[in-house]
Amino acid sequence: MNIIFIVLAALLVSAVALRLGLVLWRGPRTDGGVEHHVVNASVLRDQFAELDRDRRSGTLSEQDHAEAVQDLQRRVLEEAKPPTTIVSRRPSSKYAALGLAIVLPLASTLIYLRLGNPAAISPVPVQSVPNVTQADVQAMVDSLAARLALNPDDPAGWLMLARSYRYFDRYEDAANAFAKAGGAIKSDPLALTEYAEALVRSSSNGFVGEPTALLGRALALNPKEPFALTLAGAAALERRDYDQAINYWQQLRELLPPDSDAARAVNDSIERARGQRDQNTPSDKLGIEQPS
Numbered sequence: 282m283n284i285i286f287i288v289l290a291a292l293l294v295s296a297v298a299l300r301l302g303l304v305l306w307r308g309p310r311t312d313g314g315v316e317h318h319v320v321n322a323s324v325l326r327d328q329f330a331e332l333d334r335d336r337r338s339g340t341l342s343e344q345d346h347a348e349a350v351q352d353l354q355r356r357v358l359e360e361a362k363p364p365t366t367i368v369s370r371r372p373s374s375k376y377a378a379l380g381l382a383i384v385l386p387l388a389s390t391l392i393y394l395r396l397g398n399p400a401a402i403s404p405v406p407v408q409s410v411p412n413v414t415q416a417d418v419q420a421m422v423d424s425l426a427a428r429l430a431l432n433p434d435d436p437a438g439w440l441m442l443a444r445s446y447r448y449f450d451r452y453e454d455a456a457n458a459f460a461k462a463g464g465a466i467k468s469d470p471l472a473l474t475e476y477a478e479a480l481v482r483s484s485s486n487g488f489v490g491e492p493t494a495l496l497g498r499a500l501a502l503n504p505k506e507p508f509a510l511t512l513a514g515a516a517a518l519e520r521r522d523y524d525q526a527i528n529y530w531q532q533l534r535e536l537l538p539p540d541s542d543a544a545r546a547v548n549d550s551i552e553r554a555r556g557q558r559d560q561n562t563p564s565d566k567l568g569i570e571q572p573s
Contacts (some may be wrong), residue, residue: 418445418448419449421445422442422445422446422449425438425441425442425445426442429442433461436461436462436463436464436465436466437462437465439458439459439461439462439463439465440458440459440462440465440466440472442458443455443456443458443459443462443475443476443479444475446458446479447475447478447479452478452479452482452483453479453483455475455479455483456476456479456480456483459472459475459476459479460476468502469502470498470499470500470502470503470506470509471499471506471508471509473495473496473498473499473502473509474495474496474499474506474508474509474512475508476495477491477492477493477495477496477499477512478492478508478512480492480495481512487516487519488512488515488516488519488520492512492516493516496509496512496513496516500513504532505532505536507533507536507537510529510530510532510533510536511529511530511533513529514526514527514529514530514533514550514554517529518554518557521557521561523554523555523557523558523561524558526554527551527554527555527558530547530550530551530554531551533547534547534548534551
């Protein structure tokens with residue numbers, strides 16, 4: 282790209298310099314004489330015709346006509362002499378042309394180097410991004426944990442560590458880290474939901490107790506938090522509150538693109554919840570008469 286730009290710029294400057302140089306090399310040409318005899322001959326012919334009209338109309342006598350004709354004939358002879366045309370040519374500016382051909386490209390180059398940005402036409406070298414392995418991430422997590430052990434008063438650091446543990450499916454460690462995050466999660470509905478998930482996955486009690494309370498706080502902060510709606514529906518389904526589960530998941534479905542895989546998965550969950558509700562609802566509540 283750099284070479285192409287330099288070649289095109291050189292060709293453009295050279296073309297301009299060549300055009301201007303040719304003009305200066307030839308020099309301007311000026312004609313000093315004007316061929317007036319062509320114009321004067323036309324005027325004399327008109328005067329001859331006018332004298333004939335005056336003689337025929339009686340305005341001019343024969344003698345006066347003859348004298349006037351002789352005078353015009355004498356002028357015609359004078360006009361018939363070859364005209365002297367003076368052609369002058371200014372000396373060509375050959376030295377200026379040579380100077381222009383040298384100075385213009387050089388000056389253009391110096392001005393560009395002074396005011397332009399040559400680095401802009403150079404391709405930016407592509408730097409290879411080092412591959413970060415899972416072992417590298419684990420090392421960073423361990424380093425963060427070691428730092429927090431020495432300086433535990435860092436809520437944002439604990440939140441980062443909790444999410445890192447969650448990434449590695451270390452839910453018990455994640456739950457402990459969330460508990461120490463304190464102020465970093467109390468107004469964050471997503472962090473509260475993640476904390477609830479870590480508690481559920483790290484114990485056999487399911488959503489009973491604190492996880493459900495955390496989900497309630499998350500939805501109070503943001504009723505449209507997708508992850509909180511997802512887990513709140515699961516918690517309702519766990520306690521067999523099928524209508525509440527369907528309600529949460531219907532709200533979640535409204536937040537998703539209709540044709541997305543996530544929306545289809547939520548629809549499947551809603552249908553399963555309806556099926557379980559129907560299976561666990563007594564026949565009399567469904568309006569079906571019991572056989573006698």
